[in-house]
Amino acid sequence: MKRTILLTLGLAALVASAVAVAAVSGPSPSAGRASSHREATLISEDPSADNTDLYAFRTPEKPDTVTIISNWIPGEDPAAGPMYYTFSQNARYNIYIDKDGDAVPDVTYSYRFSNGPNVAFLRNTQQSYSVTKTENGASTIVGQGLLTPPNNIGPRFTPNYRKLVTDQDHLLSDGALTFAGQRDDAFFGDIGSIFDLVAIRVGTGATGGGKDFFAGYAVHAIALQIPISQLDNGTNHTIGVYANTERPSPDGWVQVSRLGFPLVNEVLIPTDVKDQWNSTRPGEDSQYFQYYHEPILAKLLTQLYPQFGPYQETGRDDLVAVGLTGVPGLNFTGRVQADLLRLNMSIAPTASPNRMGVLGGDLAGFPNGRRLGDDVIDIAEQVVAGALIGHKLPLGDGVDAGDKPNLSVFPYEPDPASGFDNAKGVTTPTHTAAALDVHSRHAARRR
Ligand SMILES: [Ca+2]
Ligand SMILES: [Ca+2]
Ligand SMILES: [Ca+2]
Numbered sequence: 001m002k003r004t005i006l007l008t009l010g011l012a013a014l015v016a017s018a019v020a021v022a023a024v025s026g027p028s029p030s031a032g033r034a035s036s037h038r039e040a041t042l043i044s045e046d047p048s049a050d051n052t053d054l055y056a057f058r059t060p061e062k063p064d065t066v067t068i069i070s071n072w073i074p075g076e077d078p079a080a081g082p083m084y085y086t087f088s089q090n091a092r093y094n095i096y097i098d099k100d101g102d103a104v105p106d107v108t109y110s111y112r113f114s115n116g117p118n119v120a121f122l123r124n125t126q127q128s129y130s131v132t133k134t135e136n137g138a139s140t141i142v143g144q145g146l147l148t149p150p151n152n153i154g155p156r157f158t159p160n161y162r163k164l165v166t167d168q169d170h171l172l173s174d175g176a177l178t179f180a181g182q183r184d185d186a187f188f189g190d191i192g193s194i195f196d197l198v199a200i201r202v203g204t205g206a207t208g209g210g211k212d213f214f215a216g217y218a219v220h221a222i223a224l225q226i227p228i229s230q231l232d233n234g235t236n237h238t239i240g241v242y243a244n245t246e247r248p249s250p251d252g253w254v255q256v257s258r259l260g261f262p263l264v265n266e267v268l269i270p271t272d273v274k275d276q277w278n279s280t281r282p283g284e285d286s287q288y289f290q291y292y293h294e295p296i297l298a299k300l301l302t303q304l305y306p307q308f309g310p311y312q313e314t315g316r317d318d319l320v321a322v323g324l325t326g327v328p329g330l331n332f333t334g335r336v337q338a339d340l341l342r343l344n345m346s347i348a349p350t351a352s353p354n355r356m357g358v359l360g361g362d363l364a365g366f367p368n369g370r371r372l373g374d375d376v377i378d379i380a381e382q383v384v385a386g387a388l389i390g391h392k393l394p395l396g397d398g399v400d401a402g403d404k405p406n407l408s409v410f411p412y413e414p415d416p417a418s419g420f421d422n423a424k425g426v427t428t429p430t431h432t433a434a435a436l437d438v439h440s441r442h443a444a445r446r447r
Pocket of ligand 1: 098099100101102103104105106
């Protein structure tokens, strides 16, 4: 029903917005990168299956629940129509939760999306979806015929966008709350400088001056809010979470992308191994031990910033613990090495979160799970440089928060900017005014 109304609204708006839409119908930008945006060769050719970020935290407003947010599709330009970004109909989007430290998922939520009829020359971005939960080997459909909001196209096509979003919070039959759809990318960072050989624009990077590459870009998100009572193992209270995307193949569903801990495939895994890593399940991650134990980035820092060194380039048991097993006393899950985002759910949410998380003395933040505001780039740079082994450096990218404040209500990631309000390429009368100014000065001289 809602979709019909939207379609009608959309058609009514078409005539008025046709010129504007035609002006933005060029190819979408390919520059999007985040903690794992466009990080490996194959997946960079398949953006709608590309995991970008994963978050897991105890919910401040409902502390008896855990919120998991998984993002896909890097660098969505909200104006990039008419084939606006959507979840792929030919993919399976999964969120996995390991409750007992063996790196084998105990609870899986799988999402499948279907497109509705298109609107003239515009893609209909409101999709329907189903959610299947697998637990103890048994699969149950816990949600069916659910809707995403449409993408934020503009005030005529998608007016009252906040309400379009809140209308699509859905309670699943197992008691979890879910949302799926376009969101502003909560990830923040100066990727423009980082990928220019870890360039730092100002000082050591911890004093501002960076550019948030992700400002104005969106992603597609799946958010889940699950009662802790459904996930708690009763002993160490620690879950390991990861998300992946699967595509169909003649041999069944194949994993084409995955994400647990941020920045792993981006920064730790060598380029030639990145595609293989994306196809590996976390339970087989001990094969990547050497890339944690002898990180490439530490060697790179030695070459690029010898004045801040020396950096410990080998024997990095601290990185192995943080990334592969969890940190003893915080979120250790046992000896099985696996790339998972580990969250000790017995640690209460912090009233005033510190963006540096555990490094800043705030145990409710990264790397104990990950909150939307945690500054994983600064934390990762400082940890690789040796923050946990006595070599503390105030490294960072000079960007301390996202361009939009996160919401205090589910699904917490901000509403995306609308395509209509896109701030890029704004033409100002500056040149004309300057030219006129020159003319008038000439005229004044002549007088
Ligand atoms: Ca398990
Ligand atoms: Ca943002
Ligand atoms: Ca930062």
